[in-house]
Each structure stands twice: as structure tokens, then as C-alpha cells.
Amino acid sequence: MDYRALKDLVRRGEGSNLEFKLKTNHPEKIIRGVVAFANTNGGIMLIGVGDDRTIPGLKYADEDEYLLVRAIDKYCFPKISYTIERVPLYDEREVLVIRVPPSPNRPHYIIPDLADPENKKAYVRVADKSVQASKEVREIMKGERASRDIRFTYGDKERKLMQHLGEHNSITVDLFASIAGVSRKIASRTLVLLVLANVLEIHPSDVVDKYTSRAI
Secondary structure (H helix, E strand, O other), rough: OOHHHHHHHHHOOOOOOEEEEEEOOOHHHHHHHHHHHOOOOHHHHHOOOOOOOOOOOEEEEEHHHHHHHHHHOOOOOOOOOOOEEEOOOOOOEEEEEEEEOOOOOOOEOEEEEOOOOOOOOOOEEEHHHHHHOOOOHHHHHHHHHHOOOOOOOOOHHHHHHHHHHHOOOOHHHHHHHHHHHHHHHHHHHHHHHHOOOOEEEEOOOOOEEEEEOOOO
8 A cells, every 4th residue: 555545545534444543552442443343344454543534654663563463463362364564654654554354253352361261352343433242243243153044933022023123113132021021141042043044133332232124
């Protein structure tokens, strides 16, 4: 990528496949975005670009790249496929361009404490933000990776679910559990199954996930 192509990219602004970071002094926020891109539809992280779309670049790109590669390789599991290139600016300053393709091995997690591997968090991309993935989103990613035919029984709880969606735009796990008179665990499992069967669509959020009927 040359400087002209970089400017064209920055002009687009941040979105579901593009994020800007001015510096690397908070690498945990950068690797959160890398994981979110891998778990969603891929994306590009530009380091040395401000939220206001200015391009000051990095003075010590060697050190910044080393820190990022070390953080990604150390704290992301399973390993994430990515590439890094540099775009030279002026006064020997550079912008780091991290390209992350959508991963076939999702979900990917960040394990902040290697001594406690169970304390792991997955992230997905929602608009221009990287949000923590709920249990349901993680289960859907695992199910999509398995790519097997999904079958389900259309019973009383499914009937109540579809009746609600016929009258309202969306539903949550807790609301479904209440309407159907089932435990949250069963409600969660049912909604995950229906997403994998392409009956429903999930809309992840940093507040609460919503489910809608899948558009035909």
C-alpha cells in the first residue's frame, strides 16, 4: 500500500472492517480489534492514524510492530492469521497496516492471564466497535465451524417464539425464556439452534443480543 491508497482508505472512516489507532500504548485494545475482525468478516487496523482521520504516523515503527506481534502471538488463541506492512510517510514516520482475514477457526479469544486460561474473552465486530461476544455468539461460531446439517423440533416453545416475532421486531434470550416458560439455558440453546438452522438472525451487542426472523 502506498501513501495515496492509505489516504483513500482513511477517508472512508472507521467501520465494520476498518479501525484506526493513534498509538500502541494500549496494545490490549488493538488485539481486541484483531480478534473481533478474525471472528467476524475480517478487517484492517491502521496504527498511526487518529480518530479524526489525521495521519501522524509512528516515529518508532520497529518497536511498535514488535510490541504488537508479541501481544497478538502471546494473548490470542487459537493463533490468528494476519499480515503487517508499513506505509512510509515523512520524517521517517510510518503507519502500520494490520490485515486480518475472516478466520475459519473461530471463535478466537484473548487470554489476558496465561496462568488462568479459563479467563478468556472473545470479541466480534459490530459497526465500528469491537464488542465482547456473548455465550450464544460463541456457540454460534462453533456451530458454524462444524458446518453440519441442523435439525430441530417445532414444538410449543418454538410456536410461542415465532408468534412473538410475528408481532414484534426482535426477542432476547431472557424474554424468550419468560414467554415460553423455560429455563434460560433451554431458551439460549433453542435460539442458537435456530440461528444455525438459518431460521433466525442474531444481532450481537455490548448490552444484550437480539434475535430477529431471518429475511427471506
